[in-house]
Amino acid sequence: MMTHKRFSPPRSRRERPAKPALTRQGIIDAALAILREEGLHKVTMRRIAEALDTGPASLYVYVRNTTDLHVQILDALLAAATSPLTVEGTWRDRLKQVLMRYTSVLFNYPEIARMTLTMHPSGPNYLALLEQLLALLKEGGMPDREAAWVVDLLLLYATATAVEQSTRQSSSVAADEDSVLVAAITTIDASVYPHIAQLGNELFSGSGPDRFAWGIDVLLSGALSTPRAATEQEKTDAI
């Protein structure tokens, strides 16, 4: 049956060791593969070790802990969000495209989105995103002081939206909660909650993308018309 194996030429050291040397990058790659196929909740030390045909303890030579691993994963994913722009149009249109691309990356990995809110990335891909946004804000005539703060607001908004939407989409529990909220609001006691009752379904109107785009316009228009108060230092300087 297996005798033909005898005739295959001998390899340099062994026949298909099948077990590549452990490296930090190898661990991250394995983690990304599991993330894609099984979700972040399966990206555990034990599961990665299994994929690399070793024990969990071996990973700790290259990875400090689980958080360390997650930071690396986020950075790798962010690469997909910073390719050159494909849309012509006003600076606002292009800014929306950048942010929507950023959200759509996070959208595909709910748990990563949740993580991003907690730990600011600082890798080259995140910096590239920041640079892109700042360039567009300058083009739109946003003063430096306001640009510095609103870029944070825009990223926070995009990230939070991704977290909210993505988990809502992937878990049926969240969908149930939504219908509970819709039911609570449409049948609400108008004498206790008059304003909610008056708006009613208006609170749920519009599509996700429409609301997101409107939110960005709100942030941009608001920032353009809301100067930051002078800091204590600046007040002193002005004397």
Place this chain on the structure above:
Amino acid sequence: MMTHKRFSPPRSRRERPAKPALTRQGIIDAALAILREEGLHKVTMRRIAEALDTGPASLYVYVRNTTDLHVQILDALLAAATSPLTVEGTWRDRLKQVLMRYTSVLFNYPEIARMTLTMHPSGPNYLALLEQLLALLKEGGMPDREAAWVVDLLLLYATATAVEQSTRQSSSVAADEDSVLVAAITTIDASVYPHIAQLGNELFSGSGPDRFAWGIDVLLSGALSTPRAATEQEKTDAI
């Protein structure tokens, strides 16, 4: 030694049963106590069962699963965020107070804040908060259509800020990441990232509360000056 026990009067059924009957509310109360004293990561089925002097399996009579339990906890905490206002001032000032009180509740429980982003609460306390905000927006002259959307934006902003700040404060890992980001930005290559280099430390300027208050003003001013586009339905109606 223990003979004096003989002389103590007999209780109705037993001497100090010490084990109160299991109820849903009892489980939630125990969970809240553990949350306060040990953090959400300790609010596990096993830990609660231990506190109630029973086995984890017994809890499943009253609680569907861990998420179910977390939803209840969130609702209970939200009660603290909706007491009557204490501040006089413009509608904007009072709206800021409401949102800052909401964030400060979440601030004390980082893990609950993270949860809130994922699953919209629909309990009476959440509705009261919504009602309060809508009343203030109306007072500020916000049209209904925009008020319905911006209230969501305000709550999303407040929640996301709470998540970001609170985990940053409680974990030293996050602090490390921050200094990594600061270092990355202050020593950045100006030929690759000109706009980031130009703003430099301006990106980190200001205190948390100042930035938060500015953000709310941005959202309010932006919403007041950014009408929502007409929906398809409304376009049809207009003919």
Place this chain on the structure above:
DNA sequence: ACCTGAACACCGTTCAAGT
């Protein structure tokens, strides 16, 4: 109906011992 012990199928991390 309510409660329980025990089990199943998992986690992250450490550490002494090997190579």
Place this chain on the structure above:
DNA sequence: ACCTGAACACCGTTCAAGT
């Protein structure tokens, strides 16, 4: 220096058996 088996100290959830 790198790798590992085994252990420690945990998880959520289910289920058959008891009261």
